[in-house]
Amino acid sequence: MAFEEIELNMGPQHPSTHGVLRLKLRVDNEVVLGIEPVVGYLHRGMEKLWESQTYHQIVPLTDRLDYIASVSNNLAFVLAAEKLAGVEVPKRGQYIRVILTELQRLASHLAWVGFMANDIGAGTVLLYGFEARETILDFFEDYAGARLTVHALRLGGVPYDLTPENTAHIRAVLDGLPAVLKDIERLLTGNRIWKQRTVGVGFIKADDALEYGLTGPALRAAGVDWDIRKRHPYCSYEDFDFSVPLGRNSDLYDRYLVRLEEMRQSISIVRQALDRLPEGDFRAKVPRVFKVAPGEIFHSIEAPKGELGFYIRSNGTDKPERIKMKSPSFINLQSLELMCKGNLFADVVAILGSLDIVLGEIDK
Amino acid sequence: MTAVRDDDRILQEVADALRARFGDAVLGTASAKDGLIVRLDPSVLRAALLFLKEEQGFNALLDIIALDRLKTAPAGPRFEILYQLYRFPAGQRLRLSIEAAEGREIDSAQPVYKSADWAEREAYDMFGIRFAGHPDLRRIYLPDEFEGFPLRKDFPLEGTKRGL
């Protein structure tokens, strides 16, 4: 029985599109001929909104971009704004920022491994990952008052100091994580079915990955050693000893292993930061009316999803002239078609999951 | 710190190479806190991008940023478009800046850098800047029936009726 090319629609309401994403697929019998992602269902006009807000007011708005790891967005923005305005953040503040951001990276990757496993059918890992993520979110609730869109950073530093209870809480969270990672590994890493679904699937050449602007763990799984924390260290990352895991085969299995290893490295970074936390101020004095002299800057950080950048052009007032956010998921999603072409369409969901996109970031 | 000075020097060399190649089309350079900005004439955009990619090794286009200068420079061309380039693995960042009057079509960067695809669609969606040679220039965030270009400075924050 011959099957002609048919067009299938996936989403925007679908359990596996990780948000409101619509995929238009052209399929021939089981093989994917083309994918066109349609975005914009979550477009909130953030960039327009930011032009009418002060720099202080923009910081909590950035939480809503990548809502799975909201402190990363805060960090990207405050670093860009501080660099533009010439604000020096005290060492203690920088270390606390590193702790908070790396904890969010852990939370984001735990959510990712849960979603990815759930898409492939191992629903148990979803709950293990989320249970571990809960412990991290509990800490953020304790520290900053919110679990998801945390706003844990301010211009100049962090809003609150880390009390001894906070540090004890963080250490307790870190102590519980290796066991969870081990459980997840036992369920997935050696599992034949997991390997059949992920090894060799979703391949992209390193050259193509750079061409399409892919960043983040997917790029590192292709063997490209690009981690902004190492290449252009920001926020005292040069003080910490950590390695950047690289993959070889650029398939879903490698992306999974890269992210697992990144989680372990994050745990190590947070421990180092806690052990060496310097004394001093945790926040520089920043005026309430934060005027920035005319100028521009583009600054990016290594967010859990890839390279997250902010371009800020200031005009001398306390409101920016233009802010543009370079969203990693937005650019990563462009390479979905290349990764899926020629693969079976049962793999589309898995490949989409491995890219780790979040629609808040894509749609701004 | 030496790395930064090295970067400055290397980027100056890149700027000089551009000037040597394109002459007067390079309108000027400026130094920003994160690297070098080179202002170009829009007519050499495609050639300059190819030159930078193939001969200077700027293998990644990170972002395309469009700005509306209606309020800040009302006399000059309305739009400024910035191309954020990155040289991997060396790590230098270069920003190209071109000015475009309203209604002028800009050469698309998509044939040179595939990552420009959606970034240009976003610039079109938000500002109405058209890119010649883009394979599929249509709105990306807003519905196709939307009228108006929201990030322009004369588009009200609350939205318009015709803009749905």
Next chain:
Amino acid sequence: MSPFVAELLIPVFKILAIIVYPMVMVIVMIWLERRVVAWIQGRIGPNRVGWQGILQPFADAVKLFFKEDIIQVNADKFLFNLAPVLVMASTLLSFCFLPLGEPIRIGTYELKLWVAESPVGLLLILGLSSISVFGVIFGGWASNSKYPLMGALRSVIQILSYEIPVGLTVLSVAFVSRSMDLVEIVRRQESSHVWYGFLLPVSFVVFWISGIAETNRAPFDLPEAESELVAGFHTEYSGFKFAFFYVAEYAHMVMISSLLVVLFFGGWLPPFPNVKFLHFLHLLPGFIWYLIKIMFFLYCYVWIRGTFPRYRFDSLVKLVWKWLIPLSLVNLLVVALLGSVL
């Protein structure tokens, strides 16, 4: 006993029982699945409705009963309505041949704990499960929509492919027991002092895996997984018809487990039935042993579901055609050779 009772009332009672018994098992299964999968995942599972949530399946049934019955405009109404009936009917019919225990003597009457005994009972059960495939095809086709059609095609390929190892392993059991009558098979296991699960381990394992695939259960549940593109042949069904498919799937699971127990684990026999000092195990009626064994395999169904990721469709098909079918063929050959030699 008067012929009226023996020939009319008792069979009618058995027919009602054959509807009630799988339903009760299905209800237990639904509850078991929800709770056990929850425990594996570190959750609690439904525990509000009734004691420990035991009334949850009833709540689900009531909810489904009251849902709007949606039939698409262009759907083939007859086939659309026929599909769930076919699936349910064929599954329930196969329960007629499953023996639950030795016949009970009531006075002079021997109450047989099965509805029908046939010298080819095994064959009939396999045939009935093939009829349920029609229900799947009709469901997918009559929905007049891309997703159910593709899901139905996948389901059909899966079921038909996995019926081959089922048939081959069942054949090996029939060979050893010299009969296709399920009652005979159990009696032969009793008289030969060994359960066929230990005598024919390869058959047992292949049958078990194929049985899981036949019932579209994890890890072979790609045709009906929610996170895949197609939600299976029952996408367009709502309300009570969907409940039919859902219940039929669980009933099919119970049926496969029952078949597994009857063929490979001695049906109603207690462990070591002929060992003298374990005779106290006979105090427990055969039916209870039967239930214990079925519950174990049903629990394994749920256990496997909570642990493994899902097979992709081509891996699934490769597994059966490259591994299970050759394995079961070789197994049959070995059993036949050894059986004729020994």
